[in-house]
Amino acid sequence: MTTTAHLVAALKDELKAARMTYADLARKLGMSESSVKRMLAKADMPLSRVDAICSALKIDFAELARRIADAQPLLAELTLAQEKAVVADKKLLLVAICVLSQWTMEQITAQYRLTDAEAVKYLLQLDRIGIIELRPLNRYRLKLAKTFRWRPHGPVMDFFREHALLDYFAGGFDKEGESLMLVHGSIGKSLAPAFVERLQRVAQDFAQQHQTDQKLPVQHREGYTLLLAMRSWEFEAFQRFRR
Numbered sequence: 572m573t574t575t576a577h578l579v580a581a582l583k584d585e586l587k588a589a590r591m592t593y594a595d596l597a598r599k600l601g602m603s604e605s606s607v608k609r610m611l612a613k614a615d616m617p618l619s620r621v622d623a624i625c626s627a628l629k630i631d632f633a634e635l636a637r638r639i640a641d642a643q644p645l646l647a648e649l650t651l652a653q654e655k656a657v658v659a660d661k662k663l664l665l666v667a668i669c670v671l672s673q674w675t676m677e678q679i680t681a682q683y684r685l686t687d688a689e690a691v692k693y694l695l696q697l698d699r700i701g702i703i704e705l706r707p708l709n710r711y712r713l714k715l716a717k718t719f720r721w722r723p724h725g726p727v728m729d730f731f732r733e734h735a736l737l738d739y740f741a742g743g744f745d746k747e748g749e750s751l752m753l754v755h756g757s758i759g760k761s762l763a764p765a766f767v768e769r770l771q772r773v774a775q776d777f778a779q780q781h782q783t784d785q786k787l788p789v790q791h792r793e794g795y796t797l798l799l800a801m802r803s804w805e806f807e808a809f810q811r812f813r814r
Contacts, residue, residue: 579614599627645716654726666693676709
């Protein structure tokens with residue numbers, strides 16, 4: 572559905588909510604009912620007409636636009652082109668990770684060596700890529716679903732495999748609130764998806780808690796990275812001993 576189609580659909584919803592018929596709207600616009608129906612059916616009207624309809628409905632166009640944006644389906648995964656754009660610039664990737672954690676621009680510039688102008692530039696790029704919708708005062712709406720994940724074999728995961736995975740596992744995982752467990756076993760193939768689903772629920776719980784704890788003072792929060800994985804795998808060095 573195009574942006575114009577979304578706008579017309581939203582206007583129709585507002586008409587229904589206001590219990591206003593096409594005939595009622597036509598009278599307020601000084602048009603015939605058939606012209607109003609045709610205009611909405613074709614989704615072809617100037618902005619001045621949209622403004623007049625909003626006035627007739629007693630709603631603000633900016634608020635209507637926000638409702639349309641908020642109603643858009645959230646992305647569970649980016650396209651290959653979107654991910655390539657994100658990893659093309661390490662600072663852009665950094666800001667992308669920060670917005671996934673719902674950091675404000677002020678938090679980003681306080682934590683990292685980025686000027687306000689640089690931060691705004693990267694937020695604008697993320698808006699163009701489709702990860703966020705940038706709003707006034709450099710606030711933004713994340714356009715990614717809670718179940719969002721990077722493409723398993725995409726540019727971002729390839730980047731982290733090459734540059735970050737060894738750094739992550741180099742830690743001792745021995746501090747309070749840290750843990751590293753390696754569990755191996757053979758289970759029924761039909762049970763594996765159920766374990767994966769449990770891991771996904773843990774990830775969703777972690778993401779939800781992150782959202783909730785944004786209300787806490789900064790000094791009461793700590794950054795953690797939760798890495799969950801499960802795959803059919805045998806260490807390559809062991810494979811050489813296979814009969």
